[in-house]
Amino acid sequence: MKAAPAAQKRLLDLAELDSALDRLAHRRRTLPELARIDDLSTRLARVATQVIAAETEAGDLAREQTKAEGDVDSVRVRAERDQKRLDSGQVSSPKDLASLQSEIASLGRRQSDLEEVVLEIMERREAADAQVARLTAERDELAAERGTVEDARDTAFAEIDKERAEVQAKRGTVAGDIPADLLALYEKLREQFGVGAAMLHGGRCLGCRTSLSIAEINRIKATAHDEVVRCEECRRILVRTPESGL
Template sequence: MKAPALEQRKLLDLQAADNRIAQLNHTLRTLPQEARLAELQRDSIAARQEFGGVNGELEDARVEISRVEADIETVAAREKRDRERLQASASTKDIQGLEHELASLKVRRSNLEDIELEVMERVEEIEERLAAITARRDDIATEERLLAAQRDEQRARINAQLAVAQSERSAIAAGVGAELLALYERQRERYGIGAALLRGGVSLGSNVALNGTDLAQIRAAAPDDVVLDPDSNCILVRTEESGI
């Protein structure tokens, strides 16, 4: 293939533009906030799950308190009834039976009150854990919002730079002939680089010094001949820096 030497030199600008676009795209894919946001998302899920579990404990404990309180009220009602019967009774046998039952009810009420106190203490401990989880969950949400805002700001800035780079790339590509441009695109797609400078006998596409045979073939090529790097297969652009 042949192409004017000046047109071939434009490929170096085109490659630089493509490198810049690739760099910006890589930066977009690897924004530093993303990794931390992913961690925070996992932490948020874990905190919500923990909150759900502890909140379930709290609900169970409150149900238990309600049940114990109902039992205490039942015992208190029986005590009241028995005292009223005791005051109204004239039977020694009934009095003894009522006194015995009242003693049993007193023990039962005391035990229930101990259980109530124990459960209330457990409720307090669970509420403290729940408050700590809530605070942690809120901290996570706050950090997520701040990082997401930073990420979005950085992404917008990079996208603006990318739009400029792509516009500049289009302008450069417009100055390259269709056949040469197609070869450049094909080589870049296949090998990762489309064109590189030959400087001092070294291909900047592969960073390898060409051997004598390859250099001799390049020296023999006309200025408008399009030559390829034998190692990287990119288009080798020759300038006064090429050392040939």
């Protein structure tokens, strides 16, 4: 392949711009905000699950408390009804009177036991509600922090994308100065090796950092200036300049 030396040198400008684009892409992929968002999202998902579990437990305890309080009310109503019968003097039979007094005493003990159950449930519910409040606050705090980090990420993305657009515009201008066949070769090599062209500097390929043999240097010296030469080691296009040491 042949190309004017000036066109070949433009490959170095193109390679520099491509390296800049690669660096920008790497910056975009490795922003510290991305790792932070992933960490916060993981923690947020875990806490959100804990909130649901805590709310479920608190709801179950609320229903359990309501039922227990209903049981207390039921026993209290029965005890009050029996006490009224006893106080009214309607029960005259000693046997029935003893039975009624025994039932009232039994209901009193039952009510006391049920009230203890209600108190125990209330304590558990209070702890569950506190857990819900704590976890909800933690969830909201994590969500707010993630939102802040996402804003920082978006700002960084915008800056990188702006710079990338500017570099892309410059690349388009440089690529327009390069013959189509040479540009196609460069693009193919760049896809394979990451860098499609490198300067021959002081007898060394700056693409693979390999020093050329004397025989190879002599071969390149004998090659016409418009001939496109390749590094024998890495197969990239070697661009000759006054610093090539030829």
